[in-house]
Amino acid sequence: MKPDNYHTLLERLEEFEEYEGHSRKSKRHQSFRPHKPKRLSDNDQKFVRTQGDSVGNFHFTYQAARFEEGWLLDSLGYFYEQRWISDVLRKVKGGKEASVYLCRSGEQVDAPLVAAKVYRPRMLRNLRDDHIYREGRIVLDEDGHEVHDVQMLHAIITRTNFGEQVRHQSWITHEFTTLQTLYEEGADVPRPYEMAHNAILMGYLGDETLAAPTLNEIDLDAGEAEPLFDRLLHNIDLMLGKERVHGDLSAYNVLYWDGDIALIDFPQVVSPHGNRNAYAIFERDITRLCEYFIGQGLSLHPRRLAADLWTAHGYRLTPEIHPSLLETDER
Ligand SMILES: Nc1ncnc2c1ncn2[C@@H]1O[C@H](COP(=O)(O)OP(=O)(O)O)[C@@H](O)[C@H]1O
Ligand SMILES: [Mg+2]
Known part of the structure; x- marks a missing residue:
């Protein structure tokens, strides 16, 4: 193995393991608490549970490594529970800040395949110069609302752990809301379906064996x-x-x-x-x-x-x- 690849691999392992350490409490067989408020009524939620779509039943085709599997369950579990996806088929690409996975759609989607972009836990570390982009930009929460809370904004400036989380979320929300705005405008962008705390779900370009090239x-x-x-x-x-x-x-x-x-x-x-x-x-x-x-x-x-x-x-x-x-x- 070339040293470069070796170091990339080590870094990835470290990332996932660090992530696993953070999320031990949300292991697969414990009850799953989505990080996003559910939109379904209580009755609908009971229906979903009796249909067996709780994340505990989420077994996907993609052969993920152990640490990656935990990360995917946590990041995509909400989409599974809400029937946006029914399976994860394969990794399309591991980019610098996120990995994109090809998923089989759930009943909520009228196309057979969808793409899930899952952000890496440490992506903000790669974005040291992100202030250039953040200038003049509002901070968005996971529901797409502007964050006004002074303590939250202070946490971002002083870069506490919590502040980093809010910043991370704002970054993802900007991507999702931009896709929504541009899609509504008729621009050539993938159709945005749903956002979770660490991932966005959108239209997939390509077919089952080959993703669209850049x-x-x-x-x-x-x-x-x-x-x-x-x-x-x-x-x-x-x-x-x-x-x-x-x-x-x-x-x-x-x-x-x-x-x-x-x-x-x-x-x-x-x-x-x-x-x-x-x-x-x-x-x-x-x-x-x-x-x-x-x-x-x-x-x-x-x-x-x-x-x-x-x-x-x-x-x-x-x-x-x-x-x-x-x-x-x-x-
Ligand atoms: N909707 C999509 N359909 C098919 N492939 C996609 C889609 N979105 C992203 N990809 C693939 O995943 C790669 C990484 O996605 P991208 O959003 O560019 O993230 P990054 O910040 O990691 O570059 C892209 O270069 C492309 O190959
Ligand atoms: Mg890219």
């Missing part, structure tokens, strides 16, 4: 690059209209399936208004996306494109916001 993994056919790029610009335009800048946009966060695309991975979205770095972040998004499409044969001017999209929405573009505008004659 753009960086494929070369487009001749003639395909231009309409796809226009489609992406349309989506970016919709996002700006809803006051959202992706913040981590690149060919790595666009899925491609059968000529269709879907933008994914929104936890770091920033507001074009409240964040001093918003334009720089936006321009970086456009530049990274253009890099891929230039590689696919298009001739593009990312900085000009970014500035035009930005100002078309009435957002300010001044040398104070973006000093490098003064230095360039690219426009």
Whole structure:
């Protein structure tokens, strides 16, 4: 095994074990307490229990390692109990902050397969510079409501354990509520179904054996690059209209399936208004996306494109916001 892989593996083991240590109380055969208030009435809940959908009966096809299994039961148990999913089939990808699993849908979903994005317990540790994204952004709780509680906000600033939990939750909620807003707007994003304390459930792109690749993994056919790029610009335009800048946009966060695309991975979205770095972040998004499409044969001017999209929405573009505008004659 290569040393790099070895260290990644060790780190993962450590993560899961640390997580297991935290969650020993919620082991599989003890009663499961979802971290999210149930939406079903008492009667409905009794019905669900008698149907045998308690998490104690949740046995999935995916052969998870022992520590991963505990983590999945805790993260996805709520979806199982509420019949959003009936099985976990396999891991689609272990990303840097989260792993995505292919699940068989439960009765609540009218598509056969769904994707569950489960956040890693330690994902915040990888996000030391998250203040750049958090600036001007409200803190959201797990029901999508803004957190006003002064003690909670203080806990975040002073980085107590509890504060870190609230921050972690806010990150996930921003991803889910952004998916909801953009999906309602008709943007090309996976359909959002439900959120739990550590995971979001959304539409899956791909089929049972093959998940949709991300753009960086494929070369487009001749003639395909231009309409796809226009489609992406349309989506970016919709996002700006809803006051959202992706913040981590690149060919790595666009899925491609059968000529269709879907933008994914929104936890770091920033507001074009409240964040001093918003334009720089936006321009970086456009530049990274253009890099891929230039590689696919298009001739593009990312900085000009970014500035035009930005100002078309009435957002300010001044040398104070973006000093490098003064230095360039690219426009
Ligand atoms: N809805 C989905 N359908 C199919 N695959 C998905 C879906 N969402 C994510 N993936 C896969 O999981 C990977 C990680 O998801 P992503 O949201 O980008 O998280 P990360 O922050 O780990 O990059 C993606 O690169 C993609 O391969
Ligand atoms: Mg990603």
